[in-house]
Amino acid sequence: MTVKRKKKGTFMGGRSVTAAFSLCLLAVVAMIGMYTVGKSEQKQNEIEQKVAQAEQKKQEEEKAKQAEAQKVQEQEEEREEEQRQEAASASAKRDTETDKTDKAVDTKVINEAELESEFQSESAEIAENVVIDEMEEASSDAMAEEPTLSFSAETDKLFWPVAGNVILDYSMDKSVYFSTLNQYKYNPAVIIQGSLDASVMCAAQGKVTSIETLDETGTTVTMDIGDGYELVYGQLKELTVKEGDYLKAGETIGYVSEPTKYYAQEGCNVYFAVRKDGESVDPMTLLQ
Numbered sequence: 001m002t003v004k005r006k007k008k009g010t011f012m013g014g015r016s017v018t019a020a021f022s023l024c025l026l027a028v029v030a031m032i033g034m035y036t037v038g039k040s041e042q043k044q045n046e047i048e049q050k051v052a053q054a055e056q057k058k059q060e061e062e063k064a065k066q067a068e069a070q071k072v073q074e075q076e077e078e079r080e081e082e083q084r085q086e087a088a089s090a091s092a093k094r095d096t097e098t099d100k101t102d103k104a105v106d107t108k109v110i111n112e113a114e115l116e117s118e119f120q121s122e123s124a125e126i127a128e129n130v131v132i133d134e135m136e137e138a139s140s141d142a143m144a145e146e147p148t149l150s151f152s153a154e155t156d157k158l159f160w161p162v163a164g165n166v167i168l169d170y171s172m173d174k175s176v177y178f179s180t181l182n183q184y185k186y187n188p189a190v191i192i193q194g195s196l197d198a199s200v201m202c203a204a205q206g207k208v209t210s211i212e213t214l215d216e217t218g219t220t221v222t223m224d225i226g227d228g229y230e231l232v233y234g235q236l237k238e239l240t241v242k243e244g245d246y247l248k249a250g251e252t253i254g255y256v257s258e259p260t261k262y263y264a265q266e267g268c269n270v271y272f273a274v275r276k277d278g279e280s281v282d283p284m285t286l287l288q
Contacts, residue, residue, distance in 0.1 A: 149226030157288035158203040159249050162270045164193035170282045179265040188280040189273035194256040196268045202247040203231055211243055216262045217271045234271030
């Protein structure tokens with residue numbers, strides 16, 4: 001009986017030790033699990049923080065790009081506005097200059113008409129009171145006394161030959177587009193819009209040196225105005241002058257003709273060129 005109790009006590013003790021060991025093992029496993037979970041959560045938090053930082057940086061870069069694009073757009077709009085203002089200013093200036101030219105030409109024409117009327121009246125009286133020989137002598141003297149021609153780009157200005165907008169600018173440093181010809185080429189003159197049958201005025205006092213009919217500019221008149229300067233008028237008809245005639249500024253040379261085939265799409269116009277010693281000069285720098 002004594003022996004049997006001892007074995008039973010030993011068996012119970014072994015079970016207690018096993019249970020204690022199991023509990024310790026479970027505690028260790030639980031601690032390891034808690035540590036692993038804690039590390040995982042920390043790592044997850046770090047990853048989420050990095051993702052959030054990357055997203056914030058991306059948003060900041062997007063905002064910077066949008067701000068830069070907005071700045072570029074505003075600068076472009078400012079440039080366009082400046083160009084529109086410059087264009088409007090240039091147009092207003094040209095309109096003002098055209099109005100001044102129209103008034104100056106109209107005043108000149110009126111004065112010339114009055115002078116011509118007075119001259120005709122005086123000539124009629126002289127014709128009635130002076131003998132034929134005296135008239136011939138006076139005529140010979142008048143022909144012998146040719147007016148002195150002089151023109152200076154620094155002190156003198158040219159009248160506009162016709163009232164109208166410039167439809168093709170002078171350009172000898174780069175080519176310009178000609179609609180009718182459908183090509184770019186240099187332009188040694190200004191092409192001024194004009195109405196059919198409108199009067200074409202002499203831009204400065206001068207002498208008619210040649211009258212030609214050319215394919216491009218039609219009936220064309222060239223005048224010497226002194227000091228190496230020449231004026232060329234094209235696209236004319238019904239001339240009131242001939243070679244050798246002297247004209248004053250504002251007197252009529254002829255009238256605006258139908259355009260030649262070289263300017264069909266541009267419409268009726270006056271071809272106006274200036275030359276100095278045979279070289280082309282921009283007429284816009286001399287027109288008043």
